[in-house]
Amino acid sequence: MSFQSLILDLQNFWARQGCVILQPYDLEVGAGTFHPATALRALGPQPWRAAYVQPSRRPTDGRYGENPNRLQHFYQFQVILKPAPADSQALYLASLNAIGINAALHDIRFVEDDWESPTLGAWGLGWEVWLDGMEISQFTYFQQVGGIDCDPVSTELTYGLERLAMLIQRLESVFDLDYNGAPGAALITYGQVFKRAEVEFSAYNFELADTELLAAHFTDAEKECRRLIGRSLALPAYDQCLKASHLFNLLDARGAISVTERAAYILRVRALAKACCETWLAGIGRD
Amino acid sequence: MTKQHIHGELLLELLSEEIPAGVQTHAIAALTRLLRDKLIAAEIPAASIRGYVTPRRLAIIAEGIPLTQPHRTEERRGPRVGAPASAIEGFLRATGLVSIDECEVRDTGRGEFYFALLERPGAPTGGLLLTLIREAIAELSWPKSMRFPTATFRWVRPLNSVLCLFDDAIVKVPLGGVPVADRTRGHRFLSSSELRVADAVDYLEKLEAAYVVLDQHRRREIIREGLERTAAAAGLIVKLDAGLLDEVTGLVEYPVVLSGAIAAEFTALPPEVLATVMRTQQRYFSCSQPDGTPAPRFLFVADNLAADGGKLIIAGNERVLRARLNDARFFWDEDRRMSLASRVEALSQRVFHARLGSLRDKVGRMERMAEFLVQFVPGADTALSRRAVRLAKADLSTGMVSEFAELQGVMGRYYALHDGEDPAVADAIADHYRPLGPNDAVPVAPVTVIAALADKIDTLVAFFAIGEKPTGSRDPFALRRAALGVIRLILDNRLRLPLRVAFEYGYWRLGPPDANPANELLDFIAERVRVHLRDAFVRHDLIAAVFTHIRKTEGDLFPLLARVDALRRFLELEDGGNLLIAYRRASNIVAIEERKDNRRYGGDVDRGVLHEPEERTLAAMLSKVGERAGTFLAREQFETAMSELARLRRPVDDFFDKVTVNCDDAPLRENRLRLLSHIRETLNRVADFSQIEG
Numbered sequence: 001m002s003f004q005s006l007i008l009d010l011q012n013f014w015a016r017q018g019c020v021i022l023q024p025y026d027l028e029v030g031a032g033t034f035h036p037a038t039a040l041r042a043l044g045p046q047p048w049r050a051a052y053v054q055p056s057r058r059p060t061d062g063r064y065g066e067n068p069n070r071l072q073h074f075y076q077f078q079v080i081l082k083p084a085p086a087d088s089q090a091l092y093l094a095s096l097n098a099i100g101i102n103a104a105l106h107d108i109r110f111v112e113d114d115w116e117s118p119t120l121g122a123w124g125l126g127w128e129v130w131l132d133g134m135e136i137s138q139f140t141y142f143q144q145v146g147g148i149d150c151d152p153v154s155t156e157l158t159y160g161l162e163r164l165a166m167l168i169q170r171l172e173s174v175f176d177l178d179y180n181g182a183p184g185a186a187l188i189t190y191g192q193v194f195k196r197a198e199v200e201f202s203a204y205n206f207e208l209a210d211t212e213l214l215a216a217h218f219t220d221a222e223k224e225c226r227r228l229i230g231r232s233l234a235l236p237a238y239d240q241c242l243k244a245s246h247l248f249n250l251l252d253a254r255g256a257i258s259v260t261e262r263a264a265y266i267l268r269v270r271a272l273a274k275a276c277c278e279t280w281l282a283g284i285g286r287d
Numbered sequence: 288m289t290k291q292h293i294h295g296e297l298l299l300e301l302l303s304e305e306i307p308a309g310v311q312t313h314a315i316a317a318l319t320r321l322l323r324d325k326l327i328a329a330e331i332p333a334a335s336i337r338g339y340v341t342p343r344r345l346a347i348i349a350e351g352i353p354l355t356q357p358h359r360t361e362e363r364r365g366p367r368v369g370a371p372a373s374a375i376e377g378f379l380r381a382t383g384l385v386s387i388d389e390c391e392v393r394d395t396g397r398g399e400f401y402f403a404l405l406e407r408p409g410a411p412t413g414g415l416l417l418t419l420i421r422e423a424i425a426e427l428s429w430p431k432s433m434r435f436p437t438a439t440f441r442w443v444r445p446l447n448s449v450l451c452l453f454d455d456a457i458v459k460v461p462l463g464g465v466p467v468a469d470r471t472r473g474h475r476f477l478s479s480s481e482l483r484v485a486d487a488v489d490y491l492e493k494l495e496a497a498y499v500v501l502d503q504h505r506r507r508e509i510i511r512e513g514l515e516r517t518a519a520a521a522g523l524i525v526k527l528d529a530g531l532l533d534e535v536t537g538l539v540e541y542p543v544v545l546s547g548a549i550a551a552e553f554t555a556l557p558p559e560v561l562a563t564v565m566r567t568q569q570r571y572f573s574c575s576q577p578d579g580t581p582a583p584r585f586l587f588v589a590d591n592l593a594a595d596g597g598k599l600i601i602a603g604n605e606r607v608l609r610a611r612l613n614d615a616r617f618f619w620d621e622d623r624r625m626s627l628a629s630r631v632e633a634l635s636q637r638v639f640h641a642r643l644g645s646l647r648d649k650v651g652r653m654e655r656m657a658e659f660l661v662q663f664v665p666g667a668d669t670a671l672s673r674r675a676v677r678l679a680k681a682d683l684s685t686g687m688v689s690e691f692a693e694l695q696g697v698m699g700r701y702y703a704l705h706d707g708e709d710p711a712v713a714d715a716i717a718d719h720y721r722p723l724g725p726n727d728a729v730p731v732a733p734v735t736v737i738a739a740l741a742d743k744i745d746t747l748v749a750f751f752a753i754g755e756k757p758t759g760s761r762d763p764f765a766l767r768r769a770a771l772g773v774i775r776l777i778l779d780n781r782l783r784l785p786l787r788v789a790f791e792y793g794y795w796r797l798g799p800p801d802a803n804p805a806n807e808l809l810d811f812i813a814e815r816v817r818v819h820l821r822d823a824f825v826r827h828d829l830i831a832a833v834f835t836h837i838r839k840t841e842g843d844l845f846p847l848l849a850r851v852d853a854l855r856r857f858l859e860l861e862d863g864g865n866l867l868i869a870y871r872r873a874s875n876i877v878a879i880e881e882r883k884d885n886r887r888y889g890g891d892v893d894r895g896v897l898h899e900p901e902e903r904t905l906a907a908m909l910s911k912v913g914e915r916a917g918t919f920l921a922r923e924q925f926e927t928a929m930s931e932l933a934r935l936r937r938p939v940d941d942f943f944d945k946v947t948v949n950c951d952d953a954p955l956r957e958n959r960l961r962l963l964s965h966i967r968e969t970l971n972r973v974a975d976f977s978q979i980e981g
Binding site: 083086088089103105107109111125133134141143151153167170258 | 433447610
């Protein structure tokens with residue numbers, strides 16, 4: 001199964017479960033959770049089911065394309081089910097079956113992992129899902145986002161697409177993944193698509209990003225976010241919050257943040273996220 | 288198979304999504320206790336009650352529960368005889384009686400009252416169980432719990448369904464949207480259909496057939512036995528890590544032990560790295576060859592019986608391990624490109640404590656402490672000790688230790704050897720965290736001893752100086768462990784280390800001074816010595832009696848312990864025992880009189896006022912003995928000091944035989960009380976006799 005058909009199969013499976021199939025959010029984020037379709041929609045009483053692919057950027061995880069398992073840019077497949085269905089686990093296992101994983105031949109485990117996002121002020125209880133010793137998904141019952149109780153509780157599923165594909169294709173390097181499933185010379189690998197980006201972005205993230213400029217952008221985004229919250233524009237404000245969060249990640253990767261400063265930055269982003277969530281919640285029903 | 292049906296059988300199973308392994312044991316113990324206590328409180332105690340736990344279920348089987356509560360006669364006191372009609376009517380309404388004639392009249396000593404004797408028929412157990420189980424579920428507390436849509440109460444993870452039977456009848460415990468019936472499910476992958484259960488025996492049989500080993504002890508045993516057998520089949524010996532065994536027992540319902548290979552390219556990694564990657568990240572068991580060398584195989588426990596014999600599962604796990612070890616090898620190669628020495632400055636980026644600066648600051652203080660300690664550790668080389676301390680924390684900024692914190696020290700040793708540091712320095716880096724607990728080995732290599740002491744003494748001084756002392760069960764900076772480490776390092780290596788001087792030396796190098804913690808630290812050490820030696824069968828009261836004086840000493844533990852020993856032997860002698868009695872008699876009298884007169888009797892005895900020969904002898908003897916004992920104490924000649932004290936026995940006995948303390952002559956009485964107080968002070972100079980028991 002090619003990388004892209006894995007995505008298509010997951011989309012089809014979750015579309016059948018009544019999910020809105022969305023496209024990636026068009027800003028840099030560290031995880032699929034940050035997409036407003038999860039972070040904001042997890043709040044409030046309205047039922048909501050959505051699934052989408054989200055590129056995730058983790059500047060510190062870059063390895064210049066030299067490590068076969070680590071990337072600074074990778075894909076997550078994200079599902080949000082609200083309220084959390086009683087058969088969440090069964091649905092998840094059925095989705096694995098839909099991508100050709102026969103549970104009878106594997107060792108699938110739900111291993112405790114309490115999820116927390118300090119910058120988003122969010123937490124939930126759940127598991128890492130292990131398949132034959134490899135973590136392939138994160139399974140979380142959201143309890144809070146932006147410091148606000150989720151009522152009802154949602155189920156959040158995050159599939160690590162590259163890992164899953166490597167497992168299905170039984171490969172040792174992410175760059176060898178069959179991306180398009182085309183025969184012969186038409187075959188495109190993951191490395192052909194992304195290796196150059198890994199090398200260049202690693203250089204940017206670790207060596208070249210202008211930290212003064214980034215710090216200034218951070219302050220700008222923070223200011224803009226506050227101004228927009230003042231005007232009750234939750235979504236544009238949240239965009240600025242996402243920008244601030246990514247700028248913080250870049251500064252972190254450049255080693256420009258000391259341990260004490262780090263905690264302060266996280267608090268600043270969390271304060272923005274909290275304000276955005278409150279503004280979002282206050283606006284529900286007015287649209 | 289014949290089944291003996293036992294009446295009063297309760298079967299309860301709470302089927303949930305996966306419960307974290309670490310909380311299962313506690314949860315089932317707590318639930319069993321809650322139910323047992325509630326049954327007792329409701330007067331329907333179970334003859335036996337057992338709890339079982341798997342990753343997905345908490346189950347309880349109780350037997351011999353009475354079918355109803357016992358009948359009870361309840362007595363209620365009503366109004367006084369002759370009370371107003373309204374009061375009597377109210378009482379009748381409350382008790383459900385028709386006429387006041389149904390009541391007894393009794394004289395309570397405060398007048399005559401009506402008493403109603405009410406027959407309370409015992410309620411049937413089935414109904415009581417509804418409430419009782421509901422309460423037990425609500426009261427069970429989890430370290431972390433969550434809300435979920437089908438229930439109004441919190442649980443560790445969503446609760447899927449409940450099976451609850453009392454003598455074959457379903458107990459419909461009200462649990463909101465969580466179904467309660469006579470059904471359960473077997474293993475998640477090895478059993479598909481719902482199981483309908485008749486009673487406890489049926490439950491155990493059906494679960495067994497549905498690939499669930501319910502009993503956690505049996506599951507652990509099956510895993511242990513499987514690990515040993517699989518290792519033996521390959522001619523290897525498995526390292527049975529008890530903590531890992533417990534954890535894995537909580538991760539599977541149907542354990543299947545499998546084995547995989549470690550690629551040859553990784554065997555050059557330090558064995559500690561291999562073991563940590565396997566244990567911490569993957570929960571694999573490591574194996575060794577019969578000659579003790581690490582074996583290139585790992586064992587793990589799957590929760591599925593795959594049709595291909597586990598081939599895919601093994602291949603998957605081997606692939607994961609390869610990826611993990613690749614990462615570890617990346618750190619191993621990368622870390623060695625930079626010397627440990629060049630990593631020391633980077634420690635200034637790591638906070639030790641907000642008020643105590645960075646780790647670099649701590650290392651600086653430790654270096655100076657090491658320079659001070661060298662003179663007290665025989666055989667320690669100054670340059671090597673300083674070097675060891677300087678490099679002790681440098682591995683914290685390596686990639687490997689950032690990834691695996693538990694490899695701190697161990698990696699430092701490998702990197703130091705790679706840099707060509709002296710082996711004594713490398714060993715000191717590895718072991719300076721030790722002893723890690725009361726049972727951990729104490730370092731003996733002089734350089735290691737210095738590094739270990741410098742680290743711990745600095746930690747103690749620094750935290751005490753900013754007032755961060757352990758209180759009750761709170762000891763966030765593990766200061767008790769640090770103090771115990773210092774004590775064990777001193778005792779095991781027989782170091783004559785003046786701790787007061789070390790504490791003050793450390794304190795003056797802290798920077799802008801807070802309070803000087805030396806005295807408090809000495810008390811803290813004294814307290815820890817008492818706790819530590821209690822396990823070695825040293826009388827803790829004698830330690831307390833002697834260590835009260837620690838503040839008056841330089842904090843060298845050996846003279847104090849020698850004094851404890853001398854005191855013990857002294858008290859075993861007749862003179863010593865009698866003197867203890869005399870001490871108590873003297874201090875009791877003084878205490879009583881001081882309380883009565885609301886003043887203290889101290890100060891010098893005016894010998895001119897004394898006239899009985901016994902009291903004059905005692906006074907003379909006391910000053911002579913006090914002076915001589917003091918001299919011997921200063922020379923650490925404790926036996927002699929004690930024999931000196933023993934000379935007081937006769938004059939003290941004579942004094943009590945012949946002299947009346949509480950006489951009418953006020954100045955004389957006061958002087959006699961001073962004399963008694965003087966006995967107390969003289970003896971207390973050697974040890975606080977009031978702390979001695981028995």
